[in-house]
Amino acid sequence: MSAPERVVVTGMGLATALGFGPDDHVPALREGRSAAAPITRFDTSGFRTSTGGQCDEARLAESLESRWPRARLRGLDVDTRLLLWGVAEALEDAGLRASGLPGPLPAVLGTTLEGIRQGERWYAEVLGRGLRRARMRRLLNATSGAQFATIAELLGLPLEPACVSNACATGVSAVGRLFRRIRRGAAEVGLAGGYDCLTRFIHLGFDSLGALTPAVCAPFDRARSGFFIGDGAGVLVLESLGRARRRGARILGEIAGYGESADGVHPTHPDPEGGGIARAVAQCLESAGLGPDAVDYVNAHGTATPANDAAESKGLLRALGEDAGRRVPVSSTKALVGHTLGAAGAVEQCFCILALDRGFLPVQANLTDPDPACPLSFVRDPRGTPRAALNTSLGFGGANGVLLSRRWEEARR
Amino acid sequence: MKAVSLGRFRVVIPEEDGGREALEAALPRRNSLRRAGDEARMAVAAAAMALSGEGQAVTERTGIYVGQQQGSLEGTAGFLEASHRDGPRLASPALFAESVANSTATHLSLTFGVRGSVQTFIGSRAAGIQAVAAAAEDLEEGVTDAALVVVVGVSSTLTRHAYESLHFPFARDRRPSTLAGRNGAAAFVARRGEGPATLRYANARCSGRGRRAVVAVRSLWEDSGAVAPRVLASVFSLARPSALSVLREGLGEGTELDPGPEDRGESFALDPFLLLARDAGRSPGPRLRAVACLGEEGTAGLLVVEGDPRGA
Numbered sequence: 001m002s003a004p005e006r007v008v009v010t011g012m013g014l015a016t017a018l019g020f021g022p023d024d025h026v027p028a029l030r031e032g033r034s035a036a037a038p039i040t041r042f043d044t045s046g047f048r049t050s051t052g053g054q055c056d057e058a059r060l061a062e063s064l065e066s067r068w069p070r071a072r073l074r075g076l077d078v079d080t081r082l083l084l085w086g087v088a089e090a091l092e093d094a095g096l097r098a099s100g101l102p103g104p105l106p107a108v109l110g111t112t113l114e115g116i117r118q119g120e121r122w123y124a125e126v127l128g129r130g131l132r133r134a135r136m137r138r139l140l141n142a143t144s145g146a147q148f149a150t151i152a153e154l155l156g157l158p159l160e161p162a163c164v165s166n167a168c169a170t171g172v173s174a175v176g177r178l179f180r181r182i183r184r185g186a187a188e189v190g191l192a193g194g195y196d197c198l199t200r201f202i203h204l205g206f207d208s209l210g211a212l213t214p215a216v217c218a219p220f221d222r223a224r225s226g227f228f229i230g231d232g233a234g235v236l237v238l239e240s241l242g243r244a245r246r247r248g249a250r251i252l253g254e255i256a257g258y259g260e261s262a263d264g265v266h267p268t269h270p271d272p273e274g275g276g277i278a279r280a281v282a283q284c285l286e287s288a289g290l291g292p293d294a295v296d297y298v299n300a301h302g303t304a305t306p307a308n309d310a311a312e313s314k315g316l317l318r319a320l321g322e323d324a325g326r327r328v329p330v331s332s333t334k335a336l337v338g339h340t341l342g343a344a345g346a347v348e349q350c351f352c353i354l355a356l357d358r359g360f361l362p363v364q365a366n367l368t369d370p371d372p373a374c375p376l377s378f379v380r381d382p383r384g385t386p387r388a389a390l391n392t393s394l395g396f397g398g399a400n401g402v403l404l405s406r407r408w409e410e411a412r413r
Numbered sequence: 414m415k416a417v418s419l420g421r422f423r424v425v426i427p428e429e430d431g432g433r434e435a436l437e438a439a440l441p442r443r444n445s446l447r448r449a450g451d452e453a454r455m456a457v458a459a460a461a462m463a464l465s466g467e468g469q470a471v472t473e474r475t476g477i478y479v480g481q482q483q484g485s486l487e488g489t490a491g492f493l494e495a496s497h498r499d500g501p502r503l504a505s506p507a508l509f510a511e512s513v514a515n516s517t518a519t520h521l522s523l524t525f526g527v528r529g530s531v532q533t534f535i536g537s538r539a540a541g542i543q544a545v546a547a548a549a550e551d552l553e554e555g556v557t558d559a560a561l562v563v564v565v566g567v568s569s570t571l572t573r574h575a576y577e578s579l580h581f582p583f584a585r586d587r588r589p590s591t592l593a594g595r596n597g598a599a600a601f602v603a604r605r606g607e608g609p610a611t612l613r614y615a616n617a618r619c620s621g622r623g624r625r626a627v628v629a630v631r632s633l634w635e636d637s638g639a640v641a642p643r644v645l646a647s648v649f650s651l652a653r654p655s656a657l658s659v660l661r662e663g664l665g666e667g668t669e670l671d672p673g674p675e676d677r678g679e680s681f682a683l684d685p686f687l688l689l690a691r692d693a694g695r696s697p698g699p700r701l702r703a704v705a706c707l708g709e710e711g712t713a714g715l716l717v718v719e720g721d722p723r724g725a
Contacts, residue, residue, distance in 0.1 A: 046501040104618045104632055112514060114484060114536060123493050139572075143483070144536030145710030149622045152711070158620040158628055161712060162543045163536040165484060165514040173532065177547065180554050201489065204496055205509035262477075262522045262531040267445060267510050276528065279473075396510065397519030399531055 004183045007256075008408070010249040011094025011237030013086035013193070014350040016337040017053030017230050020063065021089065022354055029351060030382040032365035034336045036217060036228050042200040049212040052198045053230025053338035060085060068154055077117040078231065080147045082343075083109065083195040086233035087151055090191060094237035095249060104158040106190030107148070108178045109235070110170035111163065112342035113196050115142035120201055160190075167395030168301070169260075170194050171234060171345025172403055176258035178238050179403070188243045193235035193346035202341065203229050209268065211305050218366040219302035219332035220309050220374040227303045230338025234346030236353070253353040254406045256388070257288025263398025269307050274315025276400045277392060281319035284402040290388065292320040295328050295404070297361055297379075297386035299348045301394045302332020303339060312394060313374040329386075331364035331379040345393040349403055352389040356407040359385040417549045418608025419562075419601050420469075422690045422722045423462035425455050426597035445523045450488055450511050451596065452481060453520040456563045459600035460521055467602045469559055476530035476557035477521050478548040480541030481565040482681040482708070483572060484514030517565060529557055538649065538706045539617035539714025540564075541599075541682040546615040548603050560603040566683025568594025592651055595678025599686040601722070613640065613701065614717035622711035623655075630663025630705065633715040641703035641717060643669040645692055647685040649709040650675075656707045663713070664705065681708075685716055693721045 014021060017035035018028045027033070035053045044050035060081055064073055067088060076084070087107075091097070118138040125134035140146060144163040152159050166173045171194030178192035196202075206212050206229060213226035244251055261283065263276035270276070285292065301312055309332075317325035333351050340347050351362055364378040391403045427436045439458040440446060446457065456479065464471070488511040496504035510516065515533040522531045530551055534543040541564030548560035572592075603612070614637040620628035644664055648656035653675070661670055673688050680687060685704040692702055699720045706714045 048502070103636075104620070104629070114514075116489070119489065120493075123490070127497065140709065143710050145482075145538075145619070145708060145712045146622075148536070148619050149711030152619050153621040153625065158618060158632065161537075161617060161619050162534060162547070163540075165533045165535045166518075166531070167513055167515050177532075177550075180556075181550065184550075184554060186550070201493060204501055204504050205492065205506075205512065207501065208496075208504035208509055209506045260530050262528050264522050264526050264528045267516070267519050267523065268506075279528070395515070396513050397515050397522060397531070399515065399518075 005185055006241040006254060007179050007182045007238055008241050008244050008254050009236050009252045009353050010239045010244050011090040012252060012350055012353065013089030013093065013233065013235040014347065015055055015082055015085055015233045016340060016347055017055050018337055020059065026354055026358060028336055029333065029362040030360055032363035034365055036338065041198060047204065047207050049207055049214050051228045052203065053228055054198055055231040072154060076150065077115060079115050079117055079195060079197040080150060082197060082231060082233035083147060084151055084154060086193060086195060086235035087191060088155065090235040090237050096237065098155060098157040104160040106178060106181065106187045107159040108162045108164060108174045108192045110165060110174035110194040110342050111144055111196055112165055112167060112170055113199065113202060114144040115147055116201055117197060117199050118142040120199055166399040167397055168341060168344055169393040169395035169399040169401040170342040171347065172391060172393040172401030173260065175236060175346055175349055175403055176260060176401055179255045179258050182238055182240050189239040191235055192238055194343040195233040196341040196343050197231040198229045213304065216366050217304045217335045219304040219335055220370055220378060221367050222369045222371040224304040224306065224309060226305050227334050228338040230340045232337060232340025232343030232347045234343050234350045236349065251408045253356045253408050255403060256406045257284045257404035259283030259287060259402045261400045265398055268396055270311040270394050271398060272311050274311045274318055276398055277312055277315030277394055278318035280400040280402045281316065284404050288404045292324040294388050295320065295390050297355060297389040298328055298330040299352050299389060299391045300330050300332045301392050302334055304334065308394060310373040312392065313376055316376065326375055327377055329361050329379045330376045331362050333362050335365035345391065345401060349391050352391050352405050355386055356389055356405060361386060415553050416607045417552055417612040418604050418606055419610040419612055419718060419722055420463060420467045422599050422601045422686065423459050423466060424597060424599045424690060425459040426595065441524055443524050446520060448507055448511060449520050452485065452565045452567050453517045455598035456517045456565050457520055457524050459598040460525065460561055460563050463561065463600035463602055464525065469602050471525050471527055474529055474558040475527050476548065476551055476560045477518055477527050478544040478560055478562045479518045479533045480544030480682050481517065481535060482538055482540050483567065484535045485512050485516055488512035521563060537710050537712035538682055538708030539712045541686055542615050542714035542716045543617050545612065545716065549612055549615060552603060552605050561600065562603055563598060563600045564683050564686050565598045566680030567596050568592065568679050568681065593678045595680040597680055597683055599683060610718050610720040610722040613719050614715060617712055617714040619712045624659060626659050626707055626711055626713055627663045629713040630660055630707065633713060634664050637715055637717055641701040643671055645688045645704040646670050646672045647688055647704055647706035650679045652709055660705055660707055689718060689722055693723045697721050
């Protein structure tokens with residue numbers, strides 16, 4: 001049996017409420033600057049909370065219109081636009097063109113909401129004009145399959161698509177699935193990531209669960225009260241090291257391990273003992289062939305809900321051990337960009353790759369009084385050169401996913 | 414692809430199997446299922462039959478792979494309607510939880526105590542084929558020892574209305590047409606190695622909508638080795654003529670395309686699996702069976718199985 005392929009990241013498309021691309025994100029990650037702001041996309045009257053993380057739609061449109069005629073983009077909602085931008089940017093960043101690819105490009109792209117903005121607009125039309133006069137085409141364009149077809153058509157790029165939807169672990173699952181495929185030698189290059197956007201439906205849903213904060217998003221703080229929803233797209237080009245070297249690609253980092261598990265405990269709450277996430281972390285480290293001591297940064301799921309942060313802390317301590325678990329620097333970047341749902345794991349994977357590549361630690365924002373139930377070591381100072389970063393995601397239904405990535409210079413030794 | 418055997422397909426179609434009462438009787442008794450929607454109830458019933466029929470004990474290394482075209486459209490609409498009717502402050506968190514696309518997988522995981530990989534694939538008619546492909550990948554990788562694959566097809570009131578009111582754009586005659594739904598679920602357990610039914614190929618591709626999809630179909634067929642002389646066709650019923658023409662062009666002239674009965678009802682991602690089981694029922698025995706699907710959203714899928722998926 002041949003040795004597994006090493007899997008490297010050669011391109012990145014990253015969009016959130018903080019901006020577009022690495023240069024918009026790195027300063028905010030270093031400073032702990034949050035993009036949370038009052039929601040303007042829809043009316044929040046009667047809601048408990050009204051804060052969100054909306055991307056700059058005008059800038060997004062401008063960037064897309066520099067690539068395609070406006071007429072071809074007409075009718076695409078913000079979710080599809082974010083995905084399109086992320087895919088186009090990642091391919092460009094990797095120096096890949098459709099004409100240079102060997103065949104249909106594997107694309108494992110996850111979402112929890114697909115194109116639900118279109119579904120919402122349809123519903124608004126039903127309320128305003130009645131069912132018969134509502135534009136049903138909106139519903140058909142709301143599927144991820146239709147969104148992927150749009151991407152294939154606009155980029156002239158046949159895809160081998162798979163749309164993963166594992167709740168808030170979606171983004172990590174998508175990257176993990178493609179990682180395994182390339183490592184096994186079943187593919188040489190592909191796209192992996194996630195996308196979702198802030199909508200009235202999803203804001204209302206999490207508002208009804210009491211998971212959204214009426215104050216600031218303060219993961220791991222004793223007074224934490226939840227998160228805000230943010231727009232996001234995180235798309236990575238993953239490639240076998242052999243292929244990347246052959247074409248002289250710039251390597252941003254290495255994906256070294258992936259683990260996943262299901263809690264099997266509750267439809268919406270995590271296992272309070274952190275058993276599921278601990279199993280996923282252990283599986284991830286095993287697949288990377290590394291021990292807990294090798295990890296020197298954790299980008300935690302850290303939703304700032306009382307249940308998640310305590311359970312995740314327990315899980316990390318169980319998996320990494322009390323010693324390494326209490327020592328390793330941890331932060332949750334949801335304080336900055338919000339919970340980007342199906343994009344979250346992929347966006348946070350982009351943050352890990354940036355931290356490894358550019359040599360810094362994303363700061364834990366809004367933490368003033370750490371909760372004793374979360375006895376971890378939180379990042380206060382961005383200075384540092386992490387070599388191996390864990391990225392954890394915990395989703396509805398107890399879906400857990402964990403990725404481990406390594407700094408490229410370090411991994412090459 | 415290393416050999417992956419597929420256990421006997423267990424299919425639940427309430428309209429044909431004794432209705433809702435029979436479905437409820439087939440469900441394991443679990444509190445967590447009280448609020449479960451139709452998708453989850455049919456999936457759990459089919460999965461219970463598949464697991465017990467195989468004598469399959471669930472372990473830490475059992476995975477769940479769910480494929481469904483619509484995430485949870487009806488659940489989403491239900492939540493929106495209730496929140497509109499009752500106001501945002503009274504929006505139901507329980508309804509919201511059922512609207513999440515992986516809620517079927519969640520019910521399967523909770524009901525059967527699966528703690529390994531739990532994956533949901535959505536968004537196209539090929540979602541079930543993508544779930545099979547993912548299950549095979551994980552078996553090959555050694556991540557799981559057994560994979561419970563569950564494919565759900567639901568044609569809700571909402572989807573029927575949506576499609577019908579469109580006079581579907583692929584349809585050449587553009588006449589109003591009726592979408593007859595056929596709701597159900599199929600489940601089977603996949604394992605490493607050869608079996609009475611062995612998976613030979615499962616994949617999906619997308620090159621765009623309409624005639625652009627020919628490229629995707631052709632590449633799938635070539636990639637599979639084009640080993641079957643006859644291919645079953647699963648296409649969206651309201652766009653049948655144009656979709657069949659795309660499949661014919663993609664598969665090439667030398668391949669016989671069997672479109673199956675026209676009046677079988679629309680079951681979306683479940684349809685390829687129903688066609689496969691039906692074909693095995695008509696002519697059992699070890700032979701290659703291929704089913705190609707093309708959804709209205711533009712994704713094509715191809716599934717090739719050797720042997721009898723009914724586990725004769």
